[in-house]
Amino acid sequence: MITLQTIEALRQQVSQWRKEGYRIALVPTMGNLHTGHLQLVDRARQLADRVVVSIFVNPMQFGQGEDFDSYPRTLEEDSRKLEQHHTDLLFAPTVAEVYPRPQAEQTVVKVPGLSNILCGQTRPGHFAGVATVVCKLFNMVLPDVAVFGEKDFQQLLVIRRMVEDLQIPVEIVGMATVREADGLAMSSRNGYLTPEQRAKAPVIYRLLTETAEKLQAGERDYKSLEKLACGRLENAGLRPDYFQIRRARDLQVPENGEGELVMLAAAYLGGARLIDNKTVTIK
Numbered sequence: 001m002i003t004l005q006t007i008e009a010l011r012q013q014v015s016q017w018r019k020e021g022y023r024i025a026l027v028p029t030m031g032n033l034h035t036g037h038l039q040l041v042d043r044a045r046q047l048a049d050r051v052v053v054s055i056f057v058n059p060m061q062f063g064q065g066e067d068f069d070s071y072p073r074t075l076e077e078d079s080r081k082l083e084q085h086h087t088d089l090l091f092a093p094t095v096a097e098v099y100p101r102p103q104a105e106q107t108v109v110k111v112p113g114l115s116n117i118l119c120g121q122t123r124p125g126h127f128a129g130v131a132t133v134v135c136k137l138f139n140m141v142l143p144d145v146a147v148f149g150e151k152d153f154q155q156l157l158v159i160r161r162m163v164e165d166l167q168i169p170v171e172i173v174g175m176a177t178v179r180e181a182d183g184l185a186m187s188s189r190n191g192y193l194t195p196e197q198r199a200k201a202p203v204i205y206r207l208l209t210e211t212a213e214k215l216q217a218g219e220r221d222y223k224s225l226e227k228l229a230c231g232r233l234e235n236a237g238l239r240p241d242y243f244q245i246r247r248a249r250d251l252q253v254p255e256n257g258e259g260e261l262v263m264l265a266a267a268y269l270g271g272a273r274l275i276d277n278k279t280v281t282i283k
């Protein structure tokens with residue numbers, strides 16, 4: 001595995017691979033890799049001849065008072081894991097490499113509509129930070145395909161919309177959330193939980209599953225279902241940010257009826273803000 005820190009060296013390597021006719025996949029990450037990330041890498045391996053993984057804790061997607069400084073940085077361990085999963089190139093740039101100018105002067109990619117609801121409401125500017133850095137990474141690597149996890153459901157929709165709107169020639173592949181045995185979605189932020197908090201955390205997925213069952217059984221009072229789930233999160237010792245039932249394609253409030261819905265949840269537990277989601281098809 002080659003490890004590079006500069007855009008120039010990355011471009012040289014990738015253009016060499018292109019000349020050789022290789023198809024290139026990118027897996028963007030912020031590091032502290034767990035099985036969920038490694039499954040994205042394995043999928044990328046199946047989809048392309050050369051796999052590039054980026055590790056970059058992107059300051060632009062963290063708000064004031066959020067966990068940018070404490071976000072776990074475990075490059076050596078990550079690098080070993082990526083080697084074991086046959087990554088060809090690890091791109092680990094510095095902040096100055098990605099953002100040579102001060103943030104106030106940085107060109108921003110905004111995806112309106114999808115970015116200011118749900119997580120975007122609580123974390124203003126977050127999705128502009130995500131869209132900007134992912135757009136930059138696409139321009140740096142010029143991948144044929146990029147793989148993202150569905151745990152960040154809203155993020156995945158923002159990225160798909162950005163690619164569509166800006167006509168970026170890359171295929172976006174989403175992959176199912178990888179869970180611990182008790183249902184908790186794998187996340188680097190699970191590491192912030194104490195053992196006691198960790199034992200409470202699976203309630204989020206339990207509520208998503210129970211609510212899906214109720215929807216499938218014909219319940220359509222979305223507001224009551226959401227309220228009930230928030231109350232149950234509170235009773236379990238979490239502080240819910242939201243529990244919402246939305247249309248899966250655009251995250252708008254569903255009109256009564258059918259189609260593909262998604263339940264999205266975000267809740268604070270100790271020092272962690274946990275998110276999860278589950279799609280359900282209503283016939």
Ligand code: PAF
Nearest residue numbers: 028029030058130133152
């Ligand atoms: O999902 C993440 O880890 C990040 O939001 C991403 C897509 C790597 C952009 O920084």
